[in-house]
Amino acid sequence: MWNYIKPRQSNLLAWQVGLLVAIFVFWHVATKPGLIPPIVFENDQQAAFFFGEPLKIFGRVWAWFVTNADIYQHLWVTLLETVLAFGIGTGLGLGCGLWLALSPMAAAICDPYIKALNSMPRVILAPIFAVWFGLGIASKVALGVTLVFFIVFFNVYQGVKEVSPVVLANARMLGASQKQLLRHVYLPSATSWVFSSLHTSVGLAFVGAVVGEYLGSSRGVGYLILQAEGAFDINTVMAGILVLTVFALALDAGVGKLEKRLMKWQPKSGETEKL
């Protein structure tokens, strides 16, 4: 019996799903009022009040997406903010990273300021952005951009600095101009670093959007969570977190897919010199 269900490559997915189901079952059993006698809390309602109940959470999600179908406008706003923050932040990070890596003097001048900006707790800028850009999506995008920018920037900077000097010299001997070096050597070399940072930055773009909404907005999943919290509706808060997690995972998978397509030249472990 054990040999049949023993974890291996072929039943990996079953084990992953099984673990998820087990967590939800445990959660259900521990919080459902009246199912087991209270151990930690004084009465059997409190566990459900603090941690929510999985069945009610799923009911909430179901209502959002199917019966009431009222989450779409909120989800759309949050996703739009995330994608905009991700795109703008990545673009700016890439541009500035390339520029500073290729002009050492500019990098030397900017160095202390970049370090200062990076070490500053940037979430604290959210209220300022709300004042500057209003309560619409612009202030959330701005917050997300500040979070994404530095991750991408530092990775591109590092990536350009670590271009193999031999490959660079070879391209120069082959007659590449400065522009061609940028396009054919620096950029491809930096992309591997950029992609390792994109997984982190997708998550941070989401953080920027939701935290921004949480601090002041009239739409978005962060706004839904804030409203529910005000009413001590822990099930709706958990449902919001669940929805956000699923979409963050989906975005991350999208980045992963793109990475796989663009980075097929990179050797995977055990694949080098396979002839």
Added chain:
Amino acid sequence: MAAPALELDNVACTFVSKDDPSQRYTAVREVALTVGAGEFVSVVGPTGCGKSTLLNVAAGLLQPSTGSVRVFGEPLVGINARAGYMFQSESLMPWRTALQNVMAGLEFRGVADAREQAEEWLKRVGLGGFGNRYPHQLSGGMRKRVSLAQTLVLDPDIILMDEPFSALDIQTRQLMENEVLALWSAKKKAVLFITHDLDEAIAMSDRVVCLSAGPGSRPIGEFAIDLPLPRDVAEVRVMPRFVELHQAIWSVLRDEVLKGYQQQLAA
């Protein structure tokens, strides 16, 4: 007489440590070296004697501290556009396939039939069916051959080679050496070939130049190789004349190799 393809005149290269300007290292000094058009010149010397430095100077990748470099009589400014450079270590762009790597130089120059020329050269180095592989999917010898095609597809007037075959096994190495010799005798380019392998130098060149041990290496001997052409690198090694030349050059080189070895031990 036409100007030589490459002429190094009284070249010296001194490196200054970035962290401590008082730390200086003179790699080569008083180097006078000419490579005639169509001539195959090898430079041999003990390890760490600045052979690669000389090649970088000839390629225009490194500015000499003193002295001048002339290419076909013209003073060299910036990158040596008439030279192709085959590097010692991995120099292929890992994000390009073998074919795209061979195409790179033509593409940079905006040549229209880059793909056709590159495909032809890949075939010529025996990799016709491997065009769409990435460098990491090729063996070391195959990557060297792609490098060779990448350099030669541009049809440079001067070919600079920095121990191009040192990382290869002996069989692949002899094959590649013969290939290079065949290509060279067909096109008669000027070749400056760096190696630490005296056998390789004698078997392939018209002329062998010996460098002294570093720091401050300089040429200490020059030998014309009068073995008959065309040569096969494996066969030529057993000729009596080859052995004579080998002994003559080795007697000059031996003391320097020992000196270089002692210095490395002491350091």
